[in-house]
Amino acid sequence: MSDKRKHLHTGVEDGLTPLTTLDPDRIGDFDDLLTAMSHTAFGGRALGEALDVLEAMVIDPECLVVLTLSGAMTVAKMSKVIMKMIDEKWVDVVISTGALMAHGFIESIGLKHFKYEPHKMDDTVLFAHGYNRVYDTLEPEANFTQAELVVRAVMQQIKKKGLTYLSSEIICREIGEYLCEHVDGPGILKSAHEKGVPVYVPAFTDSELALDVACSLLAEQYDFLLDPTKKPEDLPFHFNPFLDLFSYARKIHGAKRLGILTIGGGVPRNWAQQVGPFFDIMGQRLERDDLPQRRFTYAIRICPEPVHWGGLSGCTYQEGISWGKFVPPQEGGRFAEVHADATIAWPILVQGLMDRLRKKGR
Secondary structure, three states, rough: OOOOOOOOOOOOOOOOOOOOOOOOOOEEEEEEHHHHHHOOOHHHHHHHOOOOOOOHHHHHHOOOEEEEEEEOOOOOOOOHHHHHHOOOOOEEEEEOOOOHHHHHHHHHOOOEEEEEOOOOOOHHHHHHHHHHEEEEEEEEHHHHHHHHHHHHHHHHHHHHHHEEOOOHHHHHHHHHHHHHHOOOOHHHHHHHHOOOOOOOOOOOOHHHHHHHHHHHHHOOOOOOHOOOOOOOOOOOOEEEEHHHHHHHHHHOOOOOEEEEEEEOOOHHHHHOOOOHHHHHHHHHHHHOOOOOOOOOOOEEEEEEOOOHHOOHHHOHHHHHHHHOOOOHHHOOOEEEEOOHHHHHHHHHHHHHHHHHHOOOOO
C-alpha cells in the first residue's frame, strides 16, 4: 500500500524568507526600527521596505527623484519634512496641490495654524469668526489676507522683470525668490528656490494662492471679469499650463532613471506619472523615433486610500505598469506601497533615512 501522505514543506527547503520578531532592546534609532519592521508583517513591513526603496533612489546618482504632495500636509505641520528632503537634495522636482503650497507659504511668513477642539467649537461660529477648518486644524482667514499682500508684491516683482507669460513653476519660483530676499525663517518655496528645485502645481487655479494671483490680474483689468467682449490680451499676464508640462518633460527627458515618492494621490500623482505615456504618445503621433521610453524605476506611495474605490489615489503601481508608467519588478522596478496616514508614516520614514545615511557616512 503506497504512502499517500502529503509532504508538508517547512519553508526552508523552498528558500522562503523567514520573518523575525521585533525586539525593542535591539533598536537604537529609526533606521534600526524600520529595518526590524521590514522583517515583520502588515503595514510595518511595508513601511520598513519603503526605507530600502527610498535609500536606493536618493543615493542613485543617475536617478531624478520626484516628490508629489496632496492632502493638507502643510496645515498638518509637515512643512519641515518637505524642506528637509529639498535641502538634502533627496528630491529634484516637487509637484503639489495649490492649497498645500498656499498653507505652507502662509506658515513661512510666520503665521499660525491652530488646534480644532470639537467639544468647544461650532463650525457656524468658526465661520462667523473667520476660521476655516481642515479636519482637526484651523486656518484663520486673516492669514490669507496677510499672504495676499505678499502675492501682490510678488506680482509687482514679476511685472518689473517684464514676465508676461506665467506658469505655476514661474510663480512659485518668484514667490521663493521674494521670500529669500524679504522674509526670515524657513519655507518650502524658499528651500526650493535656493536648491533650484522646480515646484509645479498642475491644478493651480484650485487654490487660494491662485485666487490671490487672479485678484492681482483683475486689479488692473477688473472689467475683464464681467465684460465678455474683453480679450485675453487685455490682461497684464497670461497663464499657460503647457509651460509647466514642457518644463517637467524636459527634466524627465534628460534623466537616466526616475524615482517617485507620492504623499496622498490626486492630481499631483497623476500629472507626475503621466509623463511616461506622454513620451509614448509623442513618439507615436509625431512619428518620432528619437524619444526615450520614460518609466519610474523606484516608487513609494504613502496613502490610506484603498484600491477598490477605483480612483487614481488608490491605484497600485502594478496597475500603473499597464499604462507604461513604471518599470516592471522583473525588469528592475522597486516599489513600496504604505497604506497609512502620511502624518504618521512619512516623518518616521524620513528620520529613518537620516539615521541610515548618517551611519553610512553619506
